[in-house]
Amino acid sequence: MFVRRQADAVTSQAQTTRVPQADRTRAMRARLLEATVELLVERGFAGTSTTLVSERAGVSRGAQLHHFPTKNDLxxxxxxxxxxxxxxxxxxxxxxxxxxxxxxxxxxxxxxxxxxxxxxxxxxxxxxxxxxxxxxxxxxxxxxxxxxxxxxxxxxxxxxxxxxxxxxxxxxxxxxxxxxxxxxxxxxxxxxxxxxxxxxxxxxxxxxxxxxxxx
Known part of the structure; x- marks a missing residue:
């Protein structure tokens, strides 16, 4: 019974954190896309890089590459x-x-x-x-x-x-x-x-x- 309660607690915790995580993911993608548009205006297509986008968006390079592996994807x-x-x-x-x-x-x-x-x-x-x-x-x-x-x-x-x-x-x-x-x-x-x-x-x-x- 204690093990089941523990499992239920873990499941419940995962369910309560799933929505905030999805919100964080959407917010991160939005920041990356907004940063891309800003850089296109300021630096043009040639001057827009994935590194600059991640810096402008305040997103780690790894997180940016996870969502958009290449410049064209972004x-x-x-x-x-x-x-x-x-x-x-x-x-x-x-x-x-x-x-x-x-x-x-x-x-x-x-x-x-x-x-x-x-x-x-x-x-x-x-x-x-x-x-x-x-x-x-x-x-x-x-x-x-x-x-x-x-x-x-x-x-x-x-x-x-x-x-x-x-x-x-x-x-x-x-x-x-x-x-x-x-x-x-x-x-x-x-x-x-x-x-x-x-x-x-x-x-x-x-x-x-x-x-x-x-x-």
Missing amino acids: VVAAVEHLTELRGAELADAVAQLPTGKRRTRAVVEMLGDHFASPVFTAALELWVAARTDAALLAAVSPLEQRVGRETHRLTVTALGADESRPGVRELVQATLDLVRGLGLAATITDDSARRRRILREWADVLDKELAGTPR
Whole structure:
């Protein structure tokens, strides 16, 4: 009976510690992924190493290698993490948009800010690296397609655009191409003032076109 009680006690202790251990594991992985994104922004893909990631995350090298044995394993997981992060940030920004006649300008400025954010910079580093890395491309491509579809959907919703009308889908896509290009330019130099001017003009164009008013 005493042995059984001891065994039950050990089992009970294992059960009570199992959940905290799982929480610690999730927290450790999250720190590693956040550190990877930060380093991609600061140092680029080439300058991001597993050693630097473990140091930034405050995780032992052995623990990091246990979860992500190679740099590609770590970066692929970071791609998935980044996809979720970009989607959540964009959805939150859309939810905070004002209503009224300045709505269109608010939408395009929000998109401009999103594509000039550190999260976009990290994604851009992965795009460039994936161009010549087949394994990374295989991971990045489907996730980027998913991000593209969701971003397009959120933009249509935010603008109240009717894509059944000829040319409206192309206008939405042109908007996304514009803010993506401006975001790329922002990685080289701070051109926020020029970006604002361009986006204000584009918002006026969108208002006229989406309302069906001829130029």
